[in-house]
Amino acid sequence: MRRIEVQDLTKYYGDKLVLHGIDMGVGEHEVVVLIGPSGSGKSTLLRCIGRLVPYDYGKIFLDGVPIDDPALAGNELPKRVGVVFQSYNLFPHLDVLDNITLAPRKVHGIDRDVAEARALEELEKLGIADLADSYPDKLSSGQQQRVAIVRALVNDPEVLLLDEITAALDPELVGGVLSVIRDLKAQGMTMVIVTHEMGFARDVADRVYFLDQARILEEGPPDRVLGDPEHPRTRQFLQRIIEAGRL
Amino acid sequence: MRRIEVQDLTKYYGDKLVLHGIDMGVGEHEVVVLIGPSGSGKSTLLRCIGRLVPYDYGKIFLDGVPIDDPALAGNELPKRVGVVFQSYNLFPHLDVLDNITLAPRKVHGIDRDVAEARALEELEKLGIADLADSYPDKLSSGQQQRVAIVRALVNDPEVLLLDEITAALDPELVGGVLSVIRDLKAQGMTMVIVTHEMGFARDVADRVYFLDQARILEEGPPDRVLGDPEHPRTRQFLQRIIEAGRL
Amino acid sequence: MSIVSTVVVFGLAALWITSSAHWPRLRDQFFSWSHIEESFPDVLRGFWINMRVWIISMILIMLISLLFAALRALRGPWFAPFRVFAVLYIDLFRGIPAVLLMLLFGLGIPALQLPGVPDAALFWGTVALVVSYVAYTTEVYRSGIDAVHDSQRAAAKALGLTQWQTLRHAILPQAVRNVVPALLNLAVALQKDVALLSIIGVRDAVREARIFTARTFNYSSLIAAAILFLIASIPMARFADWVTRRDQERRLQRTM
Amino acid sequence: MSIVSTVVVFGLAALWITSSAHWPRLRDQFFSWSHIEESFPDVLRGFWINMRVWIISMILIMLISLLFAALRALRGPWFAPFRVFAVLYIDLFRGIPAVLLMLLFGLGIPALQLPGVPDAALFWGTVALVVSYVAYTTEVYRSGIDAVHDSQRAAAKALGLTQWQTLRHAILPQAVRNVVPALLNLAVALQKDVALLSIIGVRDAVREARIFTARTFNYSSLIAAAILFLIASIPMARFADWVTRRDQERRLQRTM
Amino acid sequence: GDAAETTTTAGGEACGPEHPALHEQGKLTVATGDVVFPPWMLDDDPAGGEGFENAIVYELAEELGFERDDVVWVRTTFDEALVAGDKPYDFNIQQFSITPDRAQVFDFSDPYYVEEKALVAFPETLPGEVSTLEDIKGLKYGAMIGTTDLDYIENVIGATDVQVFDELADVFLAMEGKQIQATVVGLPTALFATAVQVPDATIAGILPDSEGEDGLGMLFEKGHGFVSCVNEALATLDAAGRLDALATEWLASGGEIPRLTK
Ligand SMILES: Nc1ncnc2c1ncn2[C@@H]1O[C@H](COP(=O)(O)OP(=O)(O)OP(=O)(O)O)[C@@H](O)[C@H]1O
Numbered sequence A, B: 001m002r003r004i005e006v007q008d009l010t011k012y013y014g015d016k017l018v019l020h021g022i023d024m025g026v027g028e029h030e031v032v033v034l035i036g037p038s039g040s041g042k043s044t045l046l047r048c049i050g051r052l053v054p055y056d057y058g059k060i061f062l063d064g065v066p067i068d069d070p071a072l073a074g075n076e077l078p079k080r081v082g083v084v085f086q087s088y089n090l091f092p093h094l095d096v097l098d099n100i101t102l103a104p105r106k107v108h109g110i111d112r113d114v115a116e117a118r119a120l121e122e123l124e125k126l127g128i129a130d131l132a133d134s135y136p137d138k139l140s141s142g143q144q145q146r147v148a149i150v151r152a153l154v155n156d157p158e159v160l161l162l163d164e165i166t167a168a169l170d171p172e173l174v175g176g177v178l179s180v181i182r183d184l185k186a187q188g189m190t191m192v193i194v195t196h197e198m199g200f201a202r203d204v205a206d207r208v209y210f211l212d213q214a215r216i217l218e219e220g221p222p223d224r225v226l227g228d229p230e231h232p233r234t235r236q237f238l239q240r241i242i243e244a245g246r247l
Numbered sequence C, D: 001m002s003i004v005s006t007v008v009v010f011g012l013a014a015l016w017i018t019s020s021a022h023w024p025r026l027r028d029q030f031f032s033w034s035h036i037e038e039s040f041p042d043v044l045r046g047f048w049i050n051m052r053v054w055i056i057s058m059i060l061i062m063l064i065s066l067l068f069a070a071l072r073a074l075r076g077p078w079f080a081p082f083r084v085f086a087v088l089y090i091d092l093f094r095g096i097p098a099v100l101l102m103l104l105f106g107l108g109i110p111a112l113q114l115p116g117v118p119d120a121a122l123f124w125g126t127v128a129l130v131v132s133y134v135a136y137t138t139e140v141y142r143s144g145i146d147a148v149h150d151s152q153r154a155a156a157k158a159l160g161l162t163q164w165q166t167l168r169h170a171i172l173p174q175a176v177r178n179v180v181p182a183l184l185n186l187a188v189a190l191q192k193d194v195a196l197l198s199i200i201g202v203r204d205a206v207r208e209a210r211i212f213t214a215r216t217f218n219y220s221s222l223i224a225a226a227i228l229f230l231i232a233s234i235p236m237a238r239f240a241d242w243v244t245r246r247d248q249e250r251r252l253q254r255t256m
Numbered sequence E: 001g002d003a004a005e006t007t008t009t010a011g012g013e014a015c016g017p018e019h020p021a022l023h024e025q026g027k028l029t030v031a032t033g034d035v036v037f038p039p040w041m042l043d044d045d046p047a048g049g050e051g052f053e054n055a056i057v058y059e060l061a062e063e064l065g066f067e068r069d070d071v072v073w074v075r076t077t078f079d080e081a082l083v084a085g086d087k088p089y090d091f092n093i094q095q096f097s098i099t100p101d102r103a104q105v106f107d108f109s110d111p112y113y114v115e116e117k118a119l120v121a122f123p124e125t126l127p128g129e130v131s132t133l134e135d136i137k138g139l140k141y142g143a144m145i146g147t148t149d150l151d152y153i154e155n156v157i158g159a160t161d162v163q164v165f166d167e168l169a170d171v172f173l174a175m176e177g178k179q180i181q182a183t184v185v186g187l188p189t190a191l192f193a194t195a196v197q198v199p200d201a202t203i204a205g206i207l208p209d210s211e212g213e214d215g216l217g218m219l220f221e222k223g224h225g226f227v228s229c230v231n232e233a234l235a236t237l238d239a240a241g242r243l244d245a246l247a248t249e250w251l252a253s254g255g256e257i258p259r260l261t262k
């Protein structure tokens, strides 16, 4: 049984079809990368899996349990599925430590001391323990994104959903954040990653999905999808990115 | 005589030294690329050349005339030096055509008909003539940036200053804008370009300057500066970008 | 569910009020239909004065403050005296309660009998409103100008536009658009502050209502006036809210 | 240069006024130092009432509206009746001129003689102010809540926070911070609207000044009251401006 | 009549329609409240001549040699009347009490009526029998602005925390709301209000005269040349018993009402 199983998922925003008949799965310890042009529905797919937006048709399972099952109601799903956003979405009025310990304390009922010790430990691992008392707007974008990752990690999720977590970073800062993700992969974290960094995608992905206009057009190991895509639309997409001087 | 000559340029923001003893020159038909980490002063240097911010020490010449000379007072300099910004800075309350023809009509006193004909011609060249009546917020970021380039071009500048004009674009849209710049180079436009797209830099630059912490650390042809940098800081900077999956 | 509880809550409140021994008396004194009917023509006539003063002063306020704000936004020593004046003006006229301003203008200036100046209370009361609101509105415009991103100035400068052209073609149109919600809210507030004219004896809706009250010792005419104001202001306020919300969405979208 | 022209302009205006044949009389009636001195103790005593009412009602307004706005922001059918109530409430109390509201509350409700309800004019006048301002302030808070980006809700939801926790820990602190300038400006406005208490017989600064005027037929006491209000409001208004500007800069920086 | 032709002012001009101090030659321009109340003037119609004050004005005009149609009425609010400056009328009549303070700013005619003051309250708000000022000192009072009633309450009765309203109607409403227990108003007003407007209220007593209560006078600009004419005409009317007669006709009498003592 795969950890995450998406079956025939369909979603509209108003009249607009945003996801259409998506079938997808993520195995234990697997890292799945979603690529595709802007507006193809990648973020929406992640949000559906994280139950952050409702969907119209189809099913999503976490370890075989539908995510709208009472067994996953309330904060049961969020405990097990962590999300990191492109724009970090740190709480600007809380310092780094409070940002990270808010959920452990309020959702999991962990004591402040314990939660903070754990948070510091994780911050240490990413080399930003000295920023514990800073407020988000005093941090560089790369530092903010690392805090956001720690905030998701202290919930001990079984699955991490990462949505273009480097898109808003200055080029020099991208590397640092991506290496955090590489480490997580090495530790066996199950992840679904949306990214435009093709080099990174090839490096980290076990499997790649290519989305275009609400549909999955292509799926497979990164070498094949990125190196020798079957679908003309995929080829065109990659071609454009190469032209732009990347890859 | 080079078109642009910067001598010992120094600038502070408050107490902060932002540019320190910058010497730089741009020859006729030459394309100079500035690279360097965030905050190194690249944008400020461009702004000084475009006389958009005052500087504290040193000299800047356009065709041998100091830019603060009465001969270049008023709109004389802006007529000859065009600027394109990272965030396009289109006027949101004007449609594309009005954005482009505002300066020709108000600054150069050209008739509306003539100005519009010229604008449409330039838009045609970039393949976006059909957007003439749209408002900026209805355009994709790539389209907006192309309009910003046209807006600078209809002033018939002798020199173009381009500040990270692709940094805010979706990856797929970067290629289109960069190819516009390649065409301009082919037509012999003198340009100073700030960019993080190393592939593009290597492709388009006649000469590359590497800035770090308010100083120029290295200068030379792109193959050498980007391929085999002398300065350890340049090597480190390029290394990081490579790690981030680029180049 | 929700309807039920709403009805229950409102019903209980109504019961509490009408159970009071004085309710019949209150009803007669405040909600007497015959008195409302009787006072209505006078109150309505007064209300036309409110509406006319409102529209005229609104137009004046918007134009004068725009001029003030534009002059203030210009840099350079030539405009310094104006900036000094603006600061003094705003401090002074934002700091004095409208009631006092109305008394001082409506009664004081006519007494001056300046040559060539009309001396009707209506005129000077309107001036008091305009003078007071211009102080607020200039600040609103200024905040709208400040909110236009500096990069817009930079772009205009890079294109060679002069200071005045930049203001006229690049900054002001955006500034005005920025503050449309705030201006609408000021217009809604002004609609009601026009009622202050009643203090200096202008026979607007409130004054007519109070005259009726003084004559009959019955307060239903005040309810008549309140109803007229509600009819005028609810659509205005709703419209202002709608514009404010749409504007906020537009902003959010842009940041997103 | 700039000082010269300022002086010239103001000088000309002063000349124009003082050249009026009625100036000496006006000076005596409006700017008589002895009358200002004589009325000052009474006006000042009244002004303390203004200040006390201001502070108490401000605290009440801030708290009640925050509660209203929070309840309104909660989703789900349970809170529907409250949302209905809020809409009615806001329409009603934003739509009626403060003068009218003051008369209806300050004189009407005590006449009801509801059991267990105090009947002092000061009490009901304060209630009228609170009721009226809560309508505005709730809207301000709501706009602050709306302005918190939805992504913050998404982040809180993704962390497993409940609706109430999200509101309490993620949304409201940011919402309040968003609207601090608007709240301060309301506080400045309230400071002056407290003067409306004078209409229902409370002997605040304006009422004391008017009593003096009626007694002596001299208007200088109104100037005394105006000066007191200016002393109180200029620092407040300047502070509000400063906070507004700083807040706007903060916003701009963030968007940049 | 004949009196007008014989009377002259200090300046020597004849008191009559041709007097140079008049706002408009040949007319007697009289201001009164923008809205006037009974029993001072009835039906908000000064020209109707019904009511105490307008009746006096018409008798005065006749005495001074004006035709009835030469009396022109102008409306002002109380506040407007108090502002200095040339006025588009000769004098203002709306129950202005004469006081030394006010007399510094305006000229008053001689009093045309000296009001007695009355204590008005709801029967249930009074502490039983009241017969001296001491009995009523502790009450909560309200008064209308622009009258000398407030001074009376504070200085003669000695009460504190008096609320002050713009309109008499507000005073009575505050009384109904128990915000105040009693008020002091001129007896004519009190009689009219308790008879017609607020029948539930009663006049608890007529109050003793105060020092310096100089009665009601007509309000003139300082130094107005016509004051002495009006004063002489008033004196003539008074001597002929006309003022008392008009008071009896228009202002109800205190009759049976008990008098309080100091
Ligand atoms: N809240 C929303 N309301 C309406 N439409 C939306 C909303 N969010 C997204 N959409 C639309 O749904 C489509 C898919 O959006 P989505 O954000 O999932 O794309 P994406 O693949 O993540 O694009 P990008 O690479 O630009 O992030 C787009 O057309 C977008 O305009």
Ligand SMILES: Nc1ncnc2c1ncn2[C@@H]1O[C@H](COP(=O)(O)OP(=O)(O)OP(=O)(O)O)[C@@H](O)[C@H]1O
Pocket: B013, B014, B018, B036, B037, B038, B039, B040, B041, B042, B043, B044, B045
């Ligand atoms: N208006 C300003 N006021 C104060 N400091 C400024 C201002 N503009 C830039 N700076 C500072 O000057 C330094 C150089 O800024 P500049 O924008 O020139 O860097 P840059 O090389 O263009 O960086 P980036 O790649 O991020 O655009 C930075 O430290 C920046 O914080």
Ligand SMILES: [Mg+2]
Pocket: A042, A043, A044, A163, A164
């Ligand atoms: Mg996305």
Ligand SMILES: [Mg+2]
Pocket: B042, B043, B044, B164
């Ligand atoms: Mg830059």
